[in-house]
Amino acid sequence: MNKRANRLAFKAQVEQRHEANPLLKMPGDAALVYRGVLRSLVMACPDGCGELLTINLDARAGKAWRAYGSQEVLSLFPSVWRETGCKSHFILWQSKIYWCDWNDELDTPMEDVMELVRGCLSNELVPYVDIADALQLVPWAVLSACHRLAREGVAQEGKNKQRGQFRRTI
Ligand SMILES: [Zn+2]
Numbered sequence: 001m002n003k004r005a006n007r008l009a010f011k012a013q014v015e016q017r018h019e020a021n022p023l024l025k026m027p028g029d030a031a032l033v034y035r036g037v038l039r040s041l042v043m044a045c046p047d048g049c050g051e052l053l054t055i056n057l058d059a060r061a062g063k064a065w066r067a068y069g070s071q072e073v074l075s076l077f078p079s080v081w082r083e084t085g086c087k088s089h090f091i092l093w094q095s096k097i098y099w100c101d102w103n104d105e106l107d108t109p110m111e112d113v114m115e116l117v118r119g120c121l122s123n124e125l126v127p128y129v130d131i132a133d134a135l136q137l138v139p140w141a142v143l144s145a146c147h148r149l150a151r152e153g154v155a156q157e158g159k160n161k162q163r164g165q166f167r168r169t170i
Contacts, residue, residue, distance in 0.1 A: 003027055003048030008095040010071045017042060017054065024052060028097065030074075038067055041076070046097050049086040068138045069094065075138045077129070093140040106144035113137060117145040118154060121168035125158045128166060 005028025013032045014020050020031035020042040027048040033039040041055040055076065056064045068075040074095050081089040081100075089100040098104035109117075120131050128146050132139040146166040149155035158165040 004097075004099065005046040005048070006097050008043070008046075008074060008092060008097065010074070010095070013071060021052065032071060032074075041065075041067065041074070045082075045086060045088055046090060047086050047088045049088070051085055053080070053082070055080060075140060077139045091140060093138060106140055106147075108148060109141045109145050113141050114145050114148065117142055118149060118168075121146075121149070121155055121166060123167055125162050125165035125167045127164055129164075131166070 005026070007028060009026065009029045011023040011029055011031050012020070013034050015033070015035050017033050017040065020033065023029065023031050024042065024044040027044055028046040030041055030043040032041055038057040039061070040057050043053045043055065045051045045053050056062060057067045058064055065080070066077045068077070072095065074092065076092040079089060079091045079100060091098040091100065091106070093106065096107070098106060116135050116137070117131060120135060128143045129139045131146070132142040135142070143164070146155055146157070150157050150166065153169060155166045156169045157163060
């Protein structure tokens with residue numbers, strides 16, 4: 001039953017979208033389309049439904065995801081949520097796939113990242129993505145750090161519309 005991939009399997013960088021098609025066979029197989037700039041990530045849907053997902057990475061071409069890292073260690077922000085078909089919803093962080101509907105927990109960031117995030121919290125609620133931008137970190141690392149700090153009582157998350165925003169408690 002479980003054919004879901006838990007990692008991105010990077011296959012190639014190509015210039016044209018259609019060159020990616022024959023390379024993507026298993027759930028999670030992926031190729032980057034690069035022509036001067038990153039254009040898209042093409043991916044065999046990691047839930048095993050057999051569809052190819054094209055994730056736009058070029059803001060000039062409309063709604064785009066942010067890509068972090070490189071071919072072998074890739075992160076995307078925000079999460080990928082298919083509105084049609086299999087309705088897959090997942091986070092890609094450092095080429096690892098975290099399934100949102102399984103409530104997969106993000107890995108704990110390195111201690112130095114925890115320190116940076118801790119040092120960046122203020123008395124005001126701040127969206128984790130803003131903290132990530134200020135620190136030039138992948139937002140998933142900051143979100144994971146903030147959740148851990150909240151569990152330790154060091155940080156506090158906003159409620160309702162302010163979910164995803166964090167401040168320090170002490
Ligand atoms: Zn799918």
